Amino acid sequence: MRRTWRWFGPEDRVTLADARQAGAEGIVTALHQLAPGLPWTADAVAERQAQIAEASGGALQWDVVESLPVSEGIKTKSPDWATQIDAYRRSMEVLAEAGIETICYNFMPVLDWTRTELRAPLPSGGTAMRFDLVDFAAFDIHILERPGAAESYPPDTAAAAGEVAARMNDSEKSALCEAVVSGLPGAAERWTLEDVRAAIGIYAPLSADVLRQTHVDFLSEVVPLAERLGLRLCCHPDDPPFSLLGLPRTMSTLEDYQAILGAVDSAAFGVTFCTGSLGARPDNDCVAMARALAPRIHFVHLRNVIREKGRAPCSFIESEHLDGDVDMVGVIEAVLDEEARRRAAGRPDAEIPMRPDHGHDILTDIGSGAQPGYPAVGRLKGMAELRGVIAALTRRAA
C-alpha cells in the first residue's frame, strides 16, 4: 500500500514537512479554495503540484484528489446540470494532463460528514471526534427545527433529545451547531441554519432511488471520459452510513456499492474504502466488504470507531486506529491480498494508496488549530501503527 497523507493546502497548520516526517510517500489534496461546481484550471493544479514538490524537496507528489466535489446542482439535477457536468469533465481533463490518476468524491446530499463533537475529551488526555445520536437529534429537532424531525428518531431518542436541548445553554448550543456545520462543504462560516434548511428542502421530494439514478446519470457522463483519460474515480461512503436530516443516503452498505458498481461496470469507477465511515454501522462487516469490493477499490481510508451496539443510526466515537470495532488487521490483509492479485495480473494499479484517516488530538496537537480530525501527531501515530501491521503481514505472506 502506498502511504499517503491528506493536506488541506497552504492554509493547513500541518505542513508538508510534517507529512514527510510522519512517513508519507504521497499527498492527498484538493483545490479547497474553489467552490464545488467551478472547473479546476491547469494553472491552479500546477501551482499546487509545485508547492508540494518544493516543500518536500521533490520527495512528495500529489497522488490522489480528495475531493473533486460533486456539486449540489449535479446531485439534484438542477437546471444548470449540463454546465456543472461540463465543469467536472473539464477538471478531470486538467488533472489527467497533470498526471494525477485517482479522484475521490462522495455523493452525499448537502453534508460531507457529520459529527456532534469535534474534540471530545478522552480518558488518556487527548480528544476525538464523536457522533452522539441524541445530541444530533437535539440539533435537528430543537435548533434546526426541521419539520418532521421528531418522527425520524426512535421515541426514546427524541425524548432524550428534548431533555438535552432543555439543559443546553447558548454556548453549548452554538458549539453543537459549529460541530454539525463543520461537515458541510466549504468554509463553515458560509452556512447559516437558514441555508441548511433551504439545502435540505431541495431534497424533500427526492427518494433514495432517485438519488441512486442521479448518481448513475452522473457516472454515465464522467466514467467513459475517465476511461479515455486513464483516470480512476472512487466514491467515498456516506459518513456516517445512515440517513440524517431526512436526506436520502445511497452509499452506506455493501448492497449500495454492489448496485452502483454493477450499474457502472468499469474499472475506471470504484470505491474509496473508508473503514471509519462504513464501520459506524453495526451491520457492515468491513473485512467481508473489503474482500467483496477488492477488485474495484482504488483508495483506502484506514480509521476506526467504537459504536453503540444496536441498529443504525447509532452513536460512535473515533477510536485509535487499531483499537475499535473495525477489524483493522483483517481489512489490511484483504487489501494486501488484492494488491498481490493485481501484481500477478500485471495491473498498473497494483499499489493501492491508503491514508490514516483522522487521528486523535494528542501531545502538541492540542490547541494547534489543525483541521478537525487531521492533526499531525495523532495521524502520525495512526500511520506508524498501520505501517507496522502492513510490515508484519507482508513478512508473513512472503
Ligand SMILES: [Mn+2]
Ligand atoms: Mn474517510
